[in-house]
Amino acid sequence: MTGQSADEAVESTMLPSQLAQIMRPELESVADEIVAEIRALIPEYRRPLDGPYGKSIKAGVRHAVSLFVAQIADPSASTKHAHEVHRRLGQYEMREGRSLDTLQAAYRVGARVAWRRIMKIGRNSGFSSTVMSQLADAMLGFMDELASVALDGFLEAKACSADALDTWRRRLLQLILERPAVPPEAIEELAQLVGWPTPKTATPVAVRPLVPLRGAQRPTLDADVLAELSGVEPRLLVPGVVTRERIAALEQALPRCRFAVGPCVPLDSVADSLRWARKALVLVDEGALPPRRVVWVQECLPAVLLHSDESLAQQLRGRLLTALDGFTARQRERMLETLRAWLDAQGHVLDMAERLSVHPQTVRYRMRQLEAVFGDRLRDPDARFELELALRALPSAPWRNGAVPRPRTTPTPT
Known part of the structure; x- marks a missing residue:
């Protein structure tokens, strides 16, 4: 005989509803396992999952798993909502400064974990190798579809943002300053994406506009300087030691601003150095330090320490x-x-x-x-x-x- 046996044909016909019924109780744990493995294998995703970031990741995974099971039970089930979720997820990933490679790697990890669980359920339920092969094809095709939708969202967001590179650079600076610290691999990956050679040490500079900075103002800074000037606490990050020549260039690029130059420290200590620099600016405002345009924190560490509490x-x-x-x-x-x-x-x-x-x-x-x-x-x-x-x-x-x-x-x- 060259075709399927009668029993196998019946098994193939009966599989969708059976598998959907078996998989539904597993949805929550499968989603959690996928999220955990993505975070374990891809450094960029190892941040805490509370807040909008974590909700986006968890929602995308849960919608994917739920939709796959729903389509097994009913191939005509609508994919519109899930596609919208993953399109937004792709847009969010671009705005967060992550790369296409990172996004696609996350989908590959998700497909591998989901398939591993389906294989286990299939074996325990006695499904044949032929049926499992069909499921594999369906799973890979389904994940490719969602990854393609997310990619479209990623590219749409990138096309709508003329400041994409600036966004990624600001995101890189935010990653360096985050507490608890993010894995070094995540910083290195984003630094490579924006073309910023990761230094062993860096110097943060707290900026205090003496007059409001206009939103459209784009100061001309050296290419290796990371900047966030639009927030309530503007700051810069300069690789290595800040020289007097570098400060002169910053003064020219940002007139009517006061600067507090923190100590040059390893990259994982930049957040502390910036905190001291911000405190120095406060002490200038309070009259505890002279009102110079450039405050070198190394020269006033005792005052910063004394006023830290x-x-x-x-x-x-x-x-x-x-x-x-x-x-x-x-x-x-x-x-x-x-x-x-x-x-x-x-x-x-x-x-x-x-x-x-x-x-x-x-x-x-x-x-x-x-x-x-x-x-x-x-x-x-x-x-x-x-x-x-x-x-x-x-x-x-x-x-x-x-x-x-x-x-x-x-x-x-x-």
Whole structure:
């Protein structure tokens, strides 16, 4: 005999509804297994799945599995809704900055996992190899169809976006800054897509527009600089160490902007460095750092550290100022100024007098007042350290921002 046996023909006829009934209870676990394997095998998909990103991935997989089973039960089942889901999924993948290769790899992984589960069910249910071969053809054709729809969506989104490369570059910068950190392979893949040579170290630059940036403004930046200037916290990322020449170019490209240059760090530490740079900009706004156009965080790390916990700094300030409650506001300012000079000059009276532009006798008089207030704390190294921290944490200390020294006066008991 050259054709199918009667039993096989009946089995082939009965298969669709039987398989659909068997597969329906498996839909949720199959979808979860596909998502898990895609994330395990493709680094770009290893991000947390809460939020719009995860919902899009899960919805696409569940619609695909459900539709395949539905078509087994009823070949005339409509594919319109599933096609729309996967077209939108392709558009989303392009806007997220992923490549066509990544998208197609995800569909291949999905087909492999689904087929593996169908093979297991088929064997357990006693279906013949002929029937399983037919199912394989149907599965591959079905996945090719959905992958083609997603590809169309991807290309549509790309064609509608003249800023596709900029979108991918901004996405790359976002990936580098994400916490928890994304796998290095995901960053490397997107960096290759946009033609950005992945450096071992990089320098983030926090940007503060001194006047609003216009939406259509497109600054001319070096090709290796990643930029996100449209958000509430504009930032740049420069490979390697930022030189003075590079900063001069940024100043020219972004006039009327202030920059805080973070320390040059390995790529997986860029988010921390950018956080310090943003804090430096805040300290400039508060008057804790001089209002320079370019703030180099490496030069003001102690201030950034001291102000990293404002509530704790406030506790330090409170302890210092409470000790001076018995003085008037003007006297308290002089005491704080004198205490800082005493700490800076390590108690040398003549040096203090020079710093304060007052007579040495005035310094001695003020120091007697401070000793009456602080007592043994002035001779205790730990207490002196705390006093200096508190002084530097004051929001508007008289020595900040280039305060002009008062002229030297004759001795006075003030």
